[in-house]
Amino acid sequence: MTGKTVAELAKELNVTVQTIYKRLNKFKTIEKDSKGRKIITPAQEEEIKKELNPTTTVNKQEAAAIEALIEQLKQKDKTISELTNLLNNEQVLHQATQKRLNQLENNLIDTSENSLHSTNKENNNKKPHKTWWEKIKNTFKI
Numbered sequence: 001m002t003g004k005t006v007a008e009l010a011k012e013l014n015v016t017v018q019t020i021y022k023r024l025n026k027f028k029t030i031e032k033d034s035k036g037r038k039i040i041t042p043a044q045e046e047e048i049k050k051e052l053n054p055t056t057t058v059n060k061q062e063a064a065a066i067e068a069l070i071e072q073l074k075q076k077d078k079t080i081s082e083l084t085n086l087l088n089n090e091q092v093l094h095q096a097t098q099k100r101l102n103q104l105e106n107n108l109i110d111t112s113e114n115s116l117h118s119t120n121k122e123n124n125n126k127k128p129h130k131t132w133w134e135k136i137k138n139t140f141k142i
Contacts, residue, residue, distance in 0.1 A: 002041075002042070003031065003039040003040050003041045003042065003044075003045070004039070004040050004045065005033070005037050005038070005039060005040070006020045006021060006024065006037070006038050006040065009040050009045060009048065013048075013049065013052055015052060019052070020040075020048065023047075023048040023051055023052070024038060024040065024044065024048070027044055027047075
């Protein structure tokens, strides 16, 4: 009989003995040596290795899908970064516009107040308007 014991294969594949027994119990025929230990044939060993090996075709497909998803995430990160920069620029522009608007508003208020004060001063400095008869009346007093 050629083959390996369960313990030998478990040690070689760096897995537990229970893991090998789980895979071994799927086979219909299991050979035993003179001491009654289960012997794994080369065909069974290959089948167990395929099950435990992470580089099967399904895993290769999964790896390709993961790579595609990672690439999409990188693209989305780039887009998010660009949009964040644009948003920051818009916020700076908005703040500058708001500041300028406040300045213009303050200038308009100041101008309105100055205009109002000057009009009031002019009105206060003017003598009351006299009619023509009131002006003549004082000239011919007896």
